[in-house]
Amino acid sequence: MDKLIYYQQLIKTGYKQAFALKKVFILRVLFMILNNLMLLYAWHLMFLNFSTIHSWTFNDFMFMTGLVVLTFSIWPIFFRGIGIHLMRLIENGELDSFLVIPRHVLFSVGCSVCDPSGIGDFITGILLIFFSGLVSLSNLPMVFCFIFSGICVFLTINILISTLPFFIKNSSDIGERLFYMFFNIAGYPGSIYSGYLKLIFCTLLPVGFISILPVELMHNFSGTVFMFLIVASICFLSLSIFIFSYGLKKYESGNRFNIHH
Amino acid sequence: MPETVIIADHLTKIFKYKKGVLGKIIENTAVSALSFEVKAGEIIAFIGPNGGGKSTTIKMLTSILYPSSGHASVLGLTPWKNREKLVRQIGVVFGQKSQLYYHLSPTDSYTLSAAAYNLSSREAKARVHELAKQFEIEDCLNLPVKNLSLGQRMRCELIASLLHRPSVLFLDEPTLGLDIEAKYLFRSFLLKQAQKEGTTVFLTSHDVGDIESLCHRILLINHGKLLLDSDIQNLKEKYGAxxxxxxxxxxxxxxxxxxxxxxxxxxxxxxxxxxxxxxxxxxxxxxxxxxxxxxxx
Known part of the structure; x- marks a missing residue:
């Protein structure tokens, strides 16, 4: 309970800090919604010509995009500090002020920064999932499980990318590219991936947990695949937290002047 | 509280760098088999030239860095093994690193610190009020940190590190960049506070004024090795005649x-x-x- 109060306060402080620049805050939310809708419109034009892509309809694509955007949005809303920001802190030796706080370093950094554009993504995600026509009251609990699994996967990827500077010096640029590569893969209709590529995306690089498996399960439910999706997501997240804790032993503090921005 | 609150026993930190893509590994020994003890209530000056190993030692004692070898104990705890437990009982101020949020007021940062240390809102408010009054900084508590002078900011940093009544306070060059007046105020507040609550203070500073006005004992290191451990008065008599x-x-x-x-x-x-x-x-x-x-x- 104490931990929850702390993280809640941390997120609140992060938003207070972001809201200190009110106009920027509001504009970022609006532009993100606009950006997502423009992208969806482009795909809509594409589907008008082809009607299906490897058996996926525009509605399937809407559901997948909604899931990707919604699960992704949790990162900027609550854990924006994990990922590129954390990589730079590690690389510049600026984690000290988080290490002297009696809380988990990873989540303290994660919740200390927020990105208002995530709210735009969150709203878009909800709208897309709702209007995809695939969701009903009966499968709503399953959709929540997909959202949970997607959040775990996005967090896992961000945590693993964050640990890179512990093992490879000056790797923040590589990390940034890896992150966008992962996001780009997740943005295409999952049906275009098949064979070994699909196998990799549904196991080692679990981007398929968000962009492939949920739509397939919505059409052809399999208890085994569903359980695999949930358990594997939790395992991936736990493993990434363990790797971060291990990497922390290699942290080298720097002597740059710095302040919370 | 144990009588001896800080123990460093052959504490060593070696940084390793790779030269070139396939080059050999170069080792830089920042701290070399450093051993000393600090008793409860002491105010220690931990000094040495730039690159002497002061900050690295403080960082190992405050659980920021893992040592390469050796042992350390702060308040009976091994810093790198009991990080969360230890940092609940110590306070840390880095002159060049802020724990306050730049666009927000110190009060906002204190609210967050209170949550981190499990202090109730009432308890935290009373403590901030007590310290702010003592440090004569009550007017600044609700201004954005970006609008504070460096002297005001450092006093606010000190409040943040004292909020949870730490038994040991680590200060790494806390008066860096302060003007004469701000340094004087900072030292007198720190001294008053340490005497009032019996806090052990472990201070690094290049400013001899800090050492003379605050400390009883000097630990002098260079190249990561302890050169001298002496009472200030003895030091003056022995070396300064x-x-x-x-x-x-x-x-x-x-x-x-x-x-x-x-x-x-x-x-x-x-x-x-x-x-x-x-x-x-x-x-x-x-x-x-x-x-x-x-x-x-």
Missing amino acids: GQVLCVERPSGKIEEISLQTTTKLSQLKKFFSSQPFSNVFVRSTDLETIIASIYRK
């Missing part, structure tokens, strides 16, 4: 004779009568000169 009697000759040349308990009157008579003089004065050997001479040795 206390007072120096100076005479200015008519030519403008200044001659000095060290005044010690063993100095004889006959020596002084000889000193004065050797040549005429136009001025006589006594000066103390300052700590900075003593420290610099030890570094050079």
Whole structure:
């Protein structure tokens, strides 16, 4: 309970800090919604010509995009500090002020920064999932499980990318590219991936947990695949937290002047 | 609280760097088999030249860095094994790193710190009020940190690190960049606070004024090794020989004779009568000169 109060306060402080620049805050939310809708419109034009892509309809694509955007949005809303920001802190030796706080370093950094554009993504995600026509009251609990699994996967990827500077010096640029590569893969209709590529995306690089498996399960439910999706997501997240804790032993503090921005 | 609150036992930190893509690994020993003990309530100056290993040692003692070898204990806990438990009981101020949010007020940062240390809102407010009153900074608590002067900000940083009543306070160059007045205020508040609550203070500073006005004991390190562990008064007596009697000759040349308990009157008579003089004065050997001479040795 104490931990929850702390993280809640941390997120609140992060938003207070972001809201200190009110106009920027509001504009970022609006532009993100606009950006997502423009992208969806482009795909809509594409589907008008082809009607299906490897058996996926525009509605399937809407559901997948909604899931990707919604699960992704949790990162900027609550854990924006994990990922590129954390990589730079590690690389510049600026984690000290988080290490002297009696809380988990990873989540303290994660919740200390927020990105208002995530709210735009969150709203878009909800709208897309709702209007995809695939969701009903009966499968709503399953959709929540997909959202949970997607959040775990996005967090896992961000945590693993964050640990890179512990093992490879000056790797923040590589990390940034890896992150966008992962996001780009997740943005295409999952049906275009098949064979070994699909196998990799549904196991080692679990981007398929968000962009492939949920739509397939919505059409052809399999208890085994569903359980695999949930358990594997939790395992991936736990493993990434363990790797971060291990990497922390290699942290080298720097002597740059710095302040919370 | 244990009598000995800080123990460093052959504490060593070696940084490793790779030269080139496939190059050999270069080792830089920042701290080398450092051993010392600090008792509860002591105010220690941990000094040394740049790159001497001060900050690295503080970072190992505060659980920021893992050592390469050796052992350390702070309040009976091994810093790198009991990080969360230890940092609940210590306070840390880095002169060059802020724990306050730049666009928000110090009060916002204190609210967050209170949640981190499980202090109730009422308890935290009372503590902030008490410290702010003592540090004469009540007017600044609700201003954005970006609008505070460096002196005000450092006092706010100190409040943040004292909020949870730490038993040991680590200060790494806390007066860096402060003007004379701000330094004076910072030192007097710190001293008052440490005396009032019996806090052990472990201070690194390049400012001899900080050391003279706050500390009882000096630990001097260079190249990661302990060169000296001494009471400040003993240090002055041993290396600085206390007072120096100076005479200015008519030519403008200044001659000095060290005044010690063993100095004889006959020596002084000889000193004065050797040549005429136009001025006589006594000066103390300052700590900075003593420290610099030890570094050079």
